[in-house]
Amino acid sequence: MKWFIVIQLISIVLYALCAFEFLLRYHLNKPVRSKPYADKPSEDEERVGHRVMDRGIQLMIVGMGISTLFIFIRSIYRTIELSDGWSGRIITTQLYFNVLDGAAIVISMYAINICHPGFLLRDNARTMGKKPKPAIIEAEKGEKGEYAVNVTPNDAE
Numbered sequence: 001m002k003w004f005i006v007i008q009l010i011s012i013v014l015y016a017l018c019a020f021e022f023l024l025r026y027h028l029n030k031p032v033r034s035k036p037y038a039d040k041p042s043e044d045e046e047r048v049g050h051r052v053m054d055r056g057i058q059l060m061i062v063g064m065g066i067s068t069l070f071i072f073i074r075s076i077y078r079t080i081e082l083s084d085g086w087s088g089r090i091i092t093t094q095l096y097f098n099v100l101d102g103a104a105i106v107i108s109m110y111a112i113n114i115c116h117p118g119f120l121l122r123d124n125a126r127t128m129g130k131k132p133k134p135a136i137i138e139a140e141k142g143e144k145g146e147y148a149v150n151v152t153p154n155d156a157e
Contacts, residue, residue, distance in 0.1 A: 002082040009075040016068055023061070026053070056120035063115020067108040074104040 025031060053061075077100035081090045090096055 002079065005075060005078045005082060009072070009079055012068065012072050012075055016072070019064075019068075056122075059115045060117050060120045063111045066111035066115075070104040070108040070111070074101055074108075077101060077104075 077090075077096070081088070081096070084090055
């Protein structure tokens with residue numbers, strides 16, 4: 001059983017390293033390979049030299065980071081706990097279990113639920129991460145009380 005916990009610990013470390021590399025490359029705007037068809041960077045990106053994330057994505061990453069940290073702490077605790085066997089001092093002490101196992105998972109669950117991607121990425125899913133072009137919406141009330149909506153792009157006159 002201890003080896004499964006060790007495999008979980010190694011997986012979390014690999015995940016954290018990949019996530020850190022991704023966030024660093026995203027922030028510095030240094031992808032592994034550039035796309036020839038990529039959009040031109042905005043004036044802000046050219047001026048500051050890095051990309052800016054949406055507030056919802058930032059909160060989601062914070063929630064995932066907190067969750068990953070506490071699951072990592074729990075994995076370390078479980079590895080140490082099981083290294084002494086089933087009758088060791090750490091496995092028989094209830095306080096360690098409550099704090100380093102139970103509380104770590106509770107904090108991890110709350111972090112993911114508070115920073116839930118379904119709530120924070122709702123607008124990004126609709127627009128695929130791009131800001132929608134402003135539109136002029138004119139609503140005219142019809143004969144039966146319903147509204148007819150005419151949407152015209154900003155460029156049209």
